Amino acid sequence: MNILLELLQGFGLTLLLFAITLVMAIPLGLLIAFCSMSKFKVLSVLSRGFVWIIRGTPLLLQILAISFVPSFVFGIPNKAIYVGLGITLSTLNFIFVAIAFFINYACYFSEIFRGGIESISKGQYEAGQVLGMTKRQIFFNIVLLQVVKRIMPPMSNEIITLVKDTSLARTLAVAELYFVAAEAVNIHVSLMPLVYAGLFYLLFNGLLTILFGKIEKKLSYFRS
Amino acid sequence: MPLLTVENITKRFDNLEVLKGIDFTLEKGEVLAIIGSSGSGKTTLLRCLNFLEKPDTGLIKVGDEVLFDAEDNTTFSDENIRLKRLHFGLVFQNFNLFPQHTALQNIEIPQRLLLDSEIKKLKQDHRQYRKSKKLPIRQYFDCLIEQKAQRSQYREDRLIDIKDKSLRLLDRVGLADRADYYPYQLSGGQQQRVAIARALALNPDVLCFDEPTSALDPELTGEVLKVIKGLKSKDSTMIVVTHEMKFAQEVADKVIFMADGVIEEIGTPDEVFNHPKSPKTQAFLANSLE
Numbered sequence: 001m002n003i004l005l006e007l008l009q010g011f012g013l014t015l016l017l018f019a020i021t022l023v024m025a026i027p028l029g030l031l032i033a034f035c036s037m038s039k040f041k042v043l044s045v046l047s048r049g050f051v052w053i054i055r056g057t058p059l060l061l062q063i064l065a066i067s068f069v070p071s072f073v074f075g076i077p078n079k080a081i082y083v084g085l086g087i088t089l090s091t092l093n094f095i096f097v098a099i100a101f102f103i104n105y106a107c108y109f110s111e112i113f114r115g116g117i118e119s120i121s122k123g124q125y126e127a128g129q130v131l132g133m134t135k136r137q138i139f140f141n142i143v144l145l146q147v148v149k150r151i152m153p154p155m156s157n158e159i160i161t162l163v164k165d166t167s168l169a170r171t172l173a174v175a176e177l178y179f180v181a182a183e184a185v186n187i188h189v190s191l192m193p194l195v196y197a198g199l200f201y202l203l204f205n206g207l208l209t210i211l212f213g214k215i216e217k218k219l220s221y222f223r224s
Numbered sequence: 225m226p227l228l229t230v231e232n233i234t235k236r237f238d239n240l241e242v243l244k245g246i247d248f249t250l251e252k253g254e255v256l257a258i259i260g261s262s263g264s265g266k267t268t269l270l271r272c273l274n275f276l277e278k279p280d281t282g283l284i285k286v287g288d289e290v291l292f293d294a295e296d297n298t299t300f301s302d303e304n305i306r307l308k309r310l311h312f313g314l315v316f317q318n319f320n321l322f323p324q325h326t327a328l329q330n331i332e333i334p335q336r337l338l339l340d341s342e343i344k345k346l347k348q349d350h351r352q353y354r355k356s357k358k359l360p361i362r363q364y365f366d367c368l369i370e371q372k373a374q375r376s377q378y379r380e381d382r383l384i385d386i387k388d389k390s391l392r393l394l395d396r397v398g399l400a401d402r403a404d405y406y407p408y409q410l411s412g413g414q415q416q417r418v419a420i421a422r423a424l425a426l427n428p429d430v431l432c433f434d435e436p437t438s439a440l441d442p443e444l445t446g447e448v449l450k451v452i453k454g455l456k457s458k459d460s461t462m463i464v465v466t467h468e469m470k471f472a473q474e475v476a477d478k479v480i481f482m483a484d485g486v487i488e489e490i491g492t493p494d495e496v497f498n499h500p501k502s503p504k505t506q507a508f509l510a511n512s513l514e
Binding site (some may be wrong): 141142145222 | 306333
């Protein structure tokens with residue numbers, strides 16, 4: 001029973017990382033998508049280059065890289081940061097991990113958003129224009145919902161991957177579900193904690209799958 | 225004075241000169257049919273009139289208001305163009321209805337969004353008025369609350385008008401019983417009729433049709449052409465780009481035959497269809513009547 005309680009605690013941290021990543025990565029992803037589609041060549045090249053780097057390297061490496069930024073780039077030891085901010089090392093590590101995660105996921109999301117936005121036919125924009133709508137009105141009243149409908153399947157894929165990717169946070173000893181389970185394996189000399197951890201991920205993803213199914217069904221009232 | 229004046233419109237895409245100087249005028253209540261083979265520049269001309277393309281040179285006037293002048297940069301800022309577009313309506317070849325909105329909502333939404341813009345402007349005016357009055361704080365807030373109530377009353381009244389008007393338009397295109405259908409539940413002909421009602425809802429001075437029946441199955445073109453014919457009145461000015469020669473002949477007051485980016489022939493339907501002067505027109509008509 002103790003094991004389950006510990007795992008539940010780890011799962012709490014997993015959920016926190018999941019939620020922070022999702023909440024931060026969606027707006028940032030939208031911003032990156034708009035930059036990538038920008039008419040200003042410099043901006044779009046920079047933005048696409050950034051996406052290329054982030055998608056082209058392992059998240060694991062990015063987590064480590066982020067944790068090295070303060071000391072290697074700015075010459076501030078990590079210890080100075082967490083002591084200075086009055087937080088613990090593990091909190092600082094969690095922040096590093098969260099930053100790496102939401103940047104990484106924002107880049108993946110941005111490509112999904114870009115694909116979704118670019119898949120809307122030019123005719124929809126033109127219809128809005130000749131009917132006297134502003135660019136803003138066209139995006140929010142005409143295009144957005146169609147984009148949301150189209151990107152739901154790839155987004156749910158990515159979000160389910162995110163749930164499992166949170167286990168990479170163990171790189172910086174963040175006590176999320178997988179980390180706790182692996183520790184418990186050593187302590188209790190049993191493989192059961194890993195089985196339980198697997199079930200946790202499975203159940204949570206099951207819930208998400210149901211949720212995405214509901215959203216897709218809700219959006220099935222129209223076709224585009 | 226003509227309602228629409230178009231002078232020397234040219235348009236080039238990279239190395240391709242699509243329009244090589246188009247001039248014509250249109251009187252109020254006239255129907256102009258533009259015919260010609262694919263690639264002759266008909267659609268580009270229509271898109272220029274609706275500011276979906278920016279002409280390289282030329283002038284577009286409605287009444288005595290200059291909407292576009294290639295020599296005058298101030299005529300093509302985004303906001304200017306948006307408002308000037310409202311002089312024209314455009315019905316697209318492939319309808320371009322908004323799929324997430326019902327037939328009725330498709331007609332309502334442009335009107336609602338214009339109302340939103342109008343109310344936003346009203347709000348600014350109200351604020352300026354309050355500030356200019358230099359009221360004591362208590363009266364300032366009373367005024368604010370009253371203005372707010374005034375605006376929301378106005379909005380509600382207008383929304384009712386918009387709905388009434390949209391339903392009337394649906395009825396006019398014969399789709400009163402399809403108000404709550406989504407576009408995918410309608411046939412192509414019905415969708416195009418909704419698109420016509422949507423364009424009419426903003427009371428454009430000139431309503432343009434870009435090959436309105438080209439994307440339809442042959443058995444559905446009739447209902448759409450009938451609706452367009454029914455719109456003809458002394459107040460409605462229309463430009464129809466079409467491949468339906470019989471329709472053009474019946475409905476148009478004026479016919480333009482375009483070839484290679486110029487107006488090859490212009491005249492009454494009788495002149496253009498029955499006594500074409502240009503060999504190109506003759507060849508085109510011979511081909512399309514086969």
